[in-house]
Amino acid sequence: MSSVDSQNPPTFSYPSSTVERAKRSLVCSPFNLGLFAAMRHESVSLNAIAGENGVQHGYTKRPLSELASYNTLDWLIQVGVLRREVDGQGITDSFRLTPLGHRVVEQYQGKNWPAPSLSDRLYNAMIRWFRLPF
Template sequence: MPIIDSSTPKAFSYPPITVERARRSLICSPFHLKLFETMRSQSVSLSAIANETGVKHGYTKKPLSELAGDNELGWLIQVGVLRREVDGQGITDSFRLTPLGHQLIEEYQGKSQPVASWRDRLHDTVIRWFRLPF
């Protein structure tokens, strides 16, 4: 029976279009990299992201209502960057990075957050509006 070394992380391979869509959605989001860097090691609850608390923690660029924050985080779930945290009772109001999210945030380690161009924002908006798979 072969021995499996579970200490080495397995990197998932994603199609380039998936990675690009996730990257674009990440830089177009109203969140700072600090939020995603925190999510690398722990889950973050919606209450820590919403309203003035998110700005104080350095997670958001401007105050977001809980509904707006949940919608923005929901979009990042749909493109594969985040997932909802689950406990023994079911789904919680906390979020964590997916393997794709970890890959993207590792690329930005030690760098400043890229600024989304008007073309990135337009493309992200159109995809979100129609929920297109590309």
């Protein structure tokens, strides 16, 4: 029986449009790179992200309501960057990066989080509003 090397996760191939959409969604989100860097190593609960906790942990620039935080995290799940954490009882209120999320966040490690352009914000808002599949 062969063992699986958990240190080297499988490499997935994503279309460039998927990677670009993921980058745009992360950059346009109200979250700082610190949140996604933390999610590379552990799950992060909604309570740590919402309100003053998010600012104190360096996850957000300004306090976000729990609903606003959840809606944005849910959008990032739909984009394919995040996933909900599951335990023995079912789905929790914690979030982690997907393999796509790891790939995108790794590209920004040690760099400044880029500011989204106006066209990035408009395009992201349009796709998010209409939930277009591209």
